[in-house]
Amino acid sequence: MSGGSAALQPPADAVKPVRHADAPAPGELLGAHYSQCFGCGGEQPHGLHLEARAGEGVSLTAEFTVQSAHQGAPGLAHGGVLTTALDETLGSLNWLLRTVAVTGRLETDFARPVPVGTTLYLSAEVTAVAGRKIYSSAVGRIDGPDGPVAVRADALFIEVKVDHFIDHGRQEEIRAAMNDPDQIRRARAFEVNP
Numbered sequence: 499m500s501g502g503s504a505a506l507q508p509p510a511d512a513v514k515p516v517r518h519a520d521a522p523a524p525g526e527l528l529g530a531h532y533s534q535c536f537g538c539g540g541e542q543p544h545g546l547h548l549e550a551r552a553g554e555g556v557s558l559t560a561e562f563t564v565q566s567a568h569q570g571a572p573g574l575a576h577g578g579v580l581t582t583a584l585d586e587t588l589g590s591l592n593w594l595l596r597t598v599a600v601t602g603r604l605e606t607d608f609a610r611p612v613p614v615g616t617t618l619y620l621s622a623e624v625t626a627v628a629g630r631k632i633y634s635s636a637v638g639r640i641d642g643p644d645g646p647v648a649v650r651a652d653a654l655f656i657e658v659k660v661d662h663f664i665d666h667g668r669q670e671e672i673r674a675a676m677n678d679p680d681q682i683r684r685a686r687a688f689e690v691n692p
């Protein structure tokens with residue numbers, strides 16, 4: 499934990515997260531939630547192509563290798579890209595709860611510069627749930643899964659209905675997603691009451 503702001507402290511009535519009975523088994527790759535996602539999608543040439551793997555409880559690990567398209571300063575990852583990697587990793591936790599949720603707040607600490615070519619080893623867990631609010635934390639390490647911490651984040655995700663995306667997304671992409679049986683299958687897998 500990075501000792502984030504008051505908005506990221508779970509309230510007194512928050513409960514421990516419960517792993518969904520149908521969550522992917524520990525060690526299983528989660529796969530992309532959307533092929534065009536900048537964080538995890540396989541069809542974004544300059545995307546992060548982040549791969550997340552289920553862990554025990556409501557935790558997971560993920561990897562992302564910094565490419566030259568991800569630079570801010572010469573030879574170094576852009577801070578916003580590193581935050582994207584944390585956002586994607588934290589968002590993937592919701593698969594284990596089988597809850598559709600979006601990032602409400604995300605606070606990032608940058609502890610070390612991350613050079614191009616570096617693999618960032620991320621680990622994340624949901625720490626508490628209070629109604630629609632899901633509290634979570636993540637760290638990203640370099641030089642191996644047990645290496646020094648380069649980035650860390652605390653986040654608050656808010657549960658939404660799938661309609662959130664249908665109502666707010668650009669119609670062109672929504673139509674394409676609705677016509678993609680694989681996308682529909684993935685969206686349904688999230689819904690508690692499909």
Ligand SMILES: CCCCCCCCCCCCCC(=O)SCCNC(=O)CCNC(=O)[C@H](O)C(C)(C)COP(=O)(O)OP(=O)(O)OC[C@H]1O[C@@H](n2cnc3c(N)ncnc32)[C@H](O)[C@@H]1OP(=O)(O)O
Nearest residue numbers: 505531585586589600601602603631654656658663675685
């Ligand atoms: C077909 C496609 C399928 C796709 C499937 C899966 C895709 C997955 C994609 C994942 C992609 C990766 C991830 C991404 O990139 S997700 C993309 C980035 N995030 C967004 O675009 C979210 C934009 N924000 C919103 O849409 C709304 O503000 C939301 C939905 C979040 C809340 O508006 P809503 O009207 O619904 O609810 P509410 O306002 O009553 O708030 C409810 C509670 O939450 C508390 N609160 C809210 N905000 C904050 C805050 N900032 N700090 C602290 N607290 C906050 C609030 O005080 C209240 O608390 P309480 O009063 O109850 O105690």
